[in-house]
Amino acid sequence: MLPTFLLSGLLALNPFRPAPAELPTPLAAAVAASVDPCRLYGSVYLETDPRRRSQCFGVVYQEPEEAFADVLVYQETNKLFADKVGLWYLTDSRDFADYVLFVTDNRNLADFSFHYTKARAFAGCRKQ
Numbered sequence: 001m002l003p004t005f006l007l008s009g010l011l012a013l014n015p016f017r018p019a020p021a022e023l024p025t026p027l028a029a030a031v032a033a034s035v036d037p038c039r040l041y042g043s044v045y046l047e048t049d050p051r052r053r054s055q056c057f058g059v060v061y062q063e064p065e066e067a068f069a070d071v072l073v074y075q076e077t078n079k080l081f082a083d084k085v086g087l088w089y090l091t092d093s094r095d096f097a098d099y100v101l102f103v104t105d106n107r108n109l110a111d112f113s114f115h116y117t118k119a120r121a122f123a124g125c126r127k128q
Helices: 003-012 026-032 051-056
Strands: 044-047 058-062 072-073 087-091 097-104 112-116
Touching: 044 051, 051 112
Parallel strands: 044 087, 044 097, 058 097, 058 112, 072 087, 072 112
Antiparallel strands: none
16 A cells, blocks of 8 residues: 555656646647648538638638639539649538638638639649
């Protein structure tokens, strides 16, 4: 009984614990995990319900002008052809999507903006 008590006291003190400065902070993890629009392709579900915003991969803004968009998107009709940047297959269900993106109407709150293009050759990420 006494060895168990001493062992539990030693574990409570934990001399091998890292210093508080060495512990990762949640803010540092959030800053490091930003959305890169140049790596986004495949099946995408566009969420518009603000209650599900926290469950989304990123926040996007649909740009009305092509000149100001970060990504030019071509809507594929088949999921298998959405294999490069800017080629999105829009799903009807969030369960079958590779990425779930929340669409906002405020450009300042978005991680990136996109614009639909009619030509498949123009789809892709704009160089910044």
